[in-house]
Amino acid sequence: MQVVGTRLLCMGRTTELLGAEEKGEAERILKLEKSLKERDDVIIDVTIKMKSKEEEVGKLQVQICLLQSQMKESDNDKGRMTSRIHELENEVLEMFSAGFDQAVSQVVTFAPEFYVGNLDVTKIVVNGKLVDDEIGEAEDENMATGEKDN
Known part of the structure; x- marks a missing residue:
């Protein structure tokens, strides 16, 4: 009976040790699951932020295209206005010259x-x-300026 009692005691101790190991493993599993959950939450949060930033980038690209087209249009307008200024300058010069010629004719x-x-x-x-x-x-x-030639 002593043998049976010793065996029972050994089995109880083994069960106790296995239970302690299982408890330790269960705690580690819980910590790992908690860590994974936190990591998953971070990934979800970063993914949401990334999608938001991608939308913002898309909007900015549209704005850039719009501004570039406005710049091209402004450059075209500037070119047309510059050409028109040169045309008007030439017209004024021609009118001035014609007026001068008319004045000389009158003299x-x-x-x-x-x-x-x-x-x-x-x-x-x-x-x-x-x-x-x-x-x-x-x-x-x-x-x-008050200067005089000598």
Whole structure:
């Protein structure tokens, strides 16, 4: 009987040790499951944020395309306006030249003895002399600033 009692005691101790191991394993399993759940939650959260960012990127790409098309349109408008400015400048120059020619014709008509060969649309009168427009502008600037030519 002693043998049976010892065996029972050994079996009880073995069962106790197995139960302790199972309990430890169960705790580790619970920790691992908790860790996996936390990791899954993080993955779900990151996935949701990523989808949100992808939508934002898509919206920004649409805005970029819209802005690029607006820039192209603005560049085209700028080119058209620049061309129109040059056209208008040429028209003004032609009108100015035609007006000058008309004025010279009137001088010839009213003062036929006056020699109009020295008249030039690009010249101006400074101090009673006919000079190039650029020289006249420089002299006007010098007089405005108080400088005098020696």
